[in-house]
Amino acid sequence: MKGVTLIIVLLSAVITQHHYGFAMDATAAAQTATCSLKDNCNIEDNLLSVAGEGGDQSPSSQLENKIASLFEDKVNYSLKFFAEETIIEYNALERNLSNMAANFTLKQIELENEQPDDIEENEREYIYNIGQKFISIAQPFDASRNPEASELCRLHTRQYLESLQNFDLWALRMHDSTGKFTSGILNGNINQPGDFDQCMRIKYQMKAAKSGNKAGANVDANNAEVEAIIDGDAGDEIKGQYCLAYAQPVLPHKSKRLQKFFKLLQSHGPFQSEFDDPGHRVPRYSLVNWGICVPSSCSNKDVEYSVKEILNNMTASTGISFKVRVEPQMCQFKDNKPWDRNTTWAVRFFVTILSITILSTIYHHCTKNKQSNPWLCAFSLEKNLTWLFSTSSSADDIQAVHGLRLLNAIMLLFSHKSMAMFFNPYNNRTEMSESLGRSWTVIGRAASLYTDPFLLFSGMLTAYSFFGRLNKGQSIRLKNEYISRIIRIVPPLAALILFCTYILPMWGSGPQWNLVVGHHADICKKNWWRNLLFIHNYFGFSEMCLTHTHHLGIDTELFAVAPIMILAMWKWPRKGMTTLLVLCFIGTAARYYTTVVNELSNYIYFGTNIQRLFRTADYMYSFPPMRSTVYIMGIFLGYGLRQFRNIRLSRNQLRLGWFVSIICLVASILGPAPMGDINYTYNSTHAAIYAAFAPIAWCIFFCWVVFVSHNGYKNGITKFFSWRGFQVSTKLSYAIYLTQFPIFFFNVGRRRHIHHYYNFVSIILDTNEYICIFLASVALTVLFDAPFQNIKKILIKRPSTASSTAITKVSPNEINSSKSTSSTITSPIETCDDKTLESSVKHLHSD
Template structure:
């Protein structure tokens, strides 16, 4: 595969040759030169790049350029004509929505929102940082390091378990999504006694799709023309080819059912899964509100069934949710296809978030703790988190041989244990039991990150792979490359730009033409 999960070749060759030569010419030349070493050679034409090639304008590319030009026109008009006043007509409000001056002020305005739930910003920021490092590690595995074996050895050390268990960090986002969706739905049920299904689905669409669509169009039709390099075809062009063929699945939010091999921008599987769980939550919350006993039976039954599916998938397909030492690329893809990207298998942690929202709203578990009890609570909380992450560390050591049972137990129980950690820590934060950690949890940095979190999630992989594709030299691996400052600054700047030019304007468009309140879509 290679365009998402690295092939992990020990040697990477980039060969420059005249554009009049074909891939077959290079294959024949290399075969002759290496025949004495008993090495067979295959050169794929799809891996060849011609510099300064003139690409034809397809319908998709023309449509993409038109889309981005329309956005630039609206941003220009909105910014130039912004007089600081609220628009009287919907068209004036629309232009104000695309005003860069207004949106930049909003994105850097860190005043506390009245409906903000404590702890959400900190959870989102910390887990996003952990995933950022894990994703960067995956991108680095494509890079031609001089000391590639040392790079492999480092990630086979016991401490690397914190990265190999990265699935728990994605579980955090499913918990937060379940919690926030249920929290907002409970508020609506208390006000109206019912749920506006159409309005909720429309608001969710405006929240997720515009920036998602913009990224797909850019990476499919614009980015391939921006640059070139030895691995450009593998990590950029291949994504473009897959997206041209399968983008329609992403439009319907069903792309997570077709495996990484056929998925446009594979890191967006979480969007499809989250959307499906959100839709399923709407009737479930209505049942829970009107028929409490039946609702709880459904919640527990679905969570238990999801746990059983995870366990059985491991046995049926010989896969693992933990990236054990020596795992093959095919097993990583199988783990994604048969469990990791399926909402039926990931529903447990999402429903734990729903239950926690119910507990918070009912206030039945609000009680006072002494200082000693608070310390014991936090000790138990961090103990559960550490055990969840570290327990399978033996699987990450060199020489490990795959075993069904430990892999199945980790897949089945890790979302439950991590959900327990999230619930305990979230309850403590919401009840002001953070002590000296209050300033950290309520940090302005987390509040700011919350505003650009969706853009950071979407843009990080294209930036990582852009740098992989253009790299023309071998470098020396050091752990400091995980936090490559120019790259991290690029992600920050691009995320801010995407937020103020796409995400915030379209959120405002929903409020202008469809919304009945000024409730922020960010919490939905």
């Protein structure tokens, strides 16, 4: 066909001129044409006249379609690009090539529209020009740049780019959904999530035929495979796929000006992170997050390759480069969450529990004034809610513990919330980092400190209950105590793991959903059994199911060995105390040594890196021997409360005790304040002193408050912490501990858009979030915690004093000779006299 000859001649002329330098006019290379390119005539008329010279074939719609398709596929990109790069100095020829593309694009608009727009011809050209201008503002993302991209990805991407040129709405939405850099970069506005929801809603049905012909029928034989893909069911629909790409700039220069620029770009780096760092628990703050919308047929590797190419092209000849990663789970499209059999069984399980609860409530209500079956009333909402909000207590209750536990729980809740806050994108991250890089932020950086009092109280209540039973001559069976603990701790934990693994991932979506929700679920699918055996704290944070539950493992393991320590104090008071003091000293020295040698930090200083945080968690924070010091302090406190009840203290002794305890409190909380400064440089000695002595100093204050309060020395502080209303928080504390991080991460994963940081208080005091935590905690308590406490009481009946050994005071020698001594220990959730105290110890908080 002569029309094709014209194109070949034109290409030959361009190539000849480029390679051999001949100054040949473009019109001489197209002598067979009725008009030249320089005359700026309509290329359509030119081709029609060429076709008519042969006399064998008249102009037809089929010829126009064939020429348009061939030009669009073979010339629109390669020839225009070749012309611009090769003969850019010939402005006239370049303008004519643009007109050629414009005319044939307008022709394609007419062919592709099922219902042609009722607009004038010049308005069609306006639409094309608008599309070109729109594209020129921000380059459309081409995911098919990867040489290894699939044919389907290439096809869908080409369709997307063509439709974008044609100003098709679905393509405009895909382009618009991709994040684009805007102003405020030096203020930390570098995370661009794009429009997640708009991208996920995109769905375009590719047309199987054009003008009565199959799609691709006018393309040469080399595109036969593409034609087959179009005709298949898998390739005829384009879905929007949202991918979150991570990019890390690499700056080889030593220029202070550039270093200052990147320091502002990364918001001073309160958390230093790398690609290989786990990002599901602590935010990878140094990386740039870029939301990109591409066809769902393209893989994460296709997106990663294209992002890397675009960024490196932007920084060419600057010495700056980018590392890019797009993880498979960070690419999402609609309906790609499988509803498997395990999810079905999980739903059935929770429906069964709800059904049992409803039936139990009805039964309990109908038999309220009659003798009811305790098994059938165990799940009654009425019964369990009454117990939950009851504030009654016995005279032997250690009342101050409830208020002190609540104080540390609130501090820990705020610390966890501040950690979750750093996952969210802000348009003024640099300003936020500068405001948080001050000494007062020590309150939120000492999260590990707030967990130590719970170990202290656990050891205290274990020893308090144990010595109390021994003094009353009651037998204590270890087997029953361990079973009692498992019955009361495992059901809420197992229910939470089941929910977060199979149901929660199906409940929402968002740019970071698969990072903070889906990734946790994937880990739990593999390692859930470690949590139920309470050994998960030995396998590292990066592969731990629900990392915030590590404290359960620590406390359970310390509780398992507590009988040895407590019996040693009972049988050999002097030697036992000396041994425990030596263990405290060894634990303190071990924390100091380990911190210095491994360069750890139990304190989240400004500029810490994620690798150091995870090493600290693995080597020290989740390792029971390193946390045993405060637990042993609790054993000493429990012993003192039993042996020195109603001790008389002078006014000077009270003043000295309050002075020392307050000094310890202030030193532990304000001592590391300089480590939170924005200009702080890590010092292993500072970190070692904090790790070794801060937990001891912090817990001394709480030991003193409990001791003087329990012995009747009241003042404003002891009266406040002894308020009986805090007993409700004790019963809820275990559920609050379990539910807070799933709710925090649920909201992080659903966060769609960039927010503005105003102040720390407005972020931390998220009332809606805390209401959700409270309601979820109540639900978990009345559906799993309280019912299984009722079942435990039915299965395991404690021996009464009358049925026990008939002695009121037991000497160490008598205990040693008794057969029950071999099984003598109590759970911290089982006290001798007080039902409220029975439930208090199990509810332990953790980081």
